[in-house]
Amino acid sequence: MTKSLDLELAAATKRYGDTIAVDAVTHRFHAGSYSCLLGPSGCGKSSTLRMIAGHETASSGDILLSGVNITDLPPARRGTAMMFQNYALFPHLNVIDNVAFSQKMKGIAKPVRLKKAGELLELVDMHAYADRLPSQLSGGQQQRVALARALITEPSVLLLDEPLSALDPFLRIRMRLELKRLQRELGISFIHVTHSQDEALALADDIIVMNHGRIEQAGAPRAVFNTPATEFVARFIGGHNVLREQGGPIALRADRLKLGRRPENAHLTAQVKDIEYLGATVNLTLDAGSAGDLTAAVSDETFFHDPVDIGVTVFLSWNAEDAHRLAA
Ligand code: ADP
16 A cells, blocks of 8 residues: 655745744654654644645745655645644535545546545444534544545655544543554554644654744653753653753653652752642642742652641652753
């Protein structure tokens, strides 16, 4: 079926008037990988995706697919396909005609395109709904149809713009698993835009953290989480405290901060400000004076072995290897 190819951005830049939405981004998306573009609203994720798709022209720089420059090709000739946030299904077409639509535009004979559309509906487990209208489907079902519709062009790179944001939290987690399964089965590259850290950590082979139109850090989820390169990444990826130490800021994972009742060997003294029970863990907000507010994520077992109350003074320590220097 479809081949998997490397996609490369070489100083890809997008300007809207005076706004630099994407600022000379260079990155290689590896063939057959699941990549997430992660960052806060307005950091340039969608503009990057739309440039790759060809729905937006690059102001400068190049986009290469398997070494071929596709920067100026129209969307349909790039080998990429896009799945939009709101799924953009045609409301007056039934499911199978929605999926077959692009094939119809290409002039492919009806029996051929319907057969192909049927196969894709089977792939996303929606063949039983072929005759329904989009309005007769749930959000998760509409998403599957939108996926089938994007995949009918046999792209080597599938682009997904916030594909899970329209779903309720329960369905979001289920569809997340399905997206990953589909990517594994097809073996093509998925590039998925999200502002959700959890989503990126759960899905991606590679996370590309963006800030102000630039890549702040790119790497495997575990590398990005364990060794955030900058204060921005440490704060955005979550689960870390940023400590102001001499020589530069330091990231310390919230689950590596140890609370003690005695001052011996403690690095900091703090007062318990808030306690949040989250099930498997208990999150404590700690007022550490000039070090600011810190978060400790304590296992429920550890916490309830010797529970502390709000207002109590605690002594904080950590292992040197759990503190990680950040680029200033
Ligand atoms: P994200 O997807 O990370 O939320 P976008 O790529 O949508 O970010 O936007 C990046 C920046 O470019 C923002 O400052 C946004 O306001 C601006 N921008 C996006 N699209 C347009 C447009 N069509 N015209 C002008 N500015 C735009």
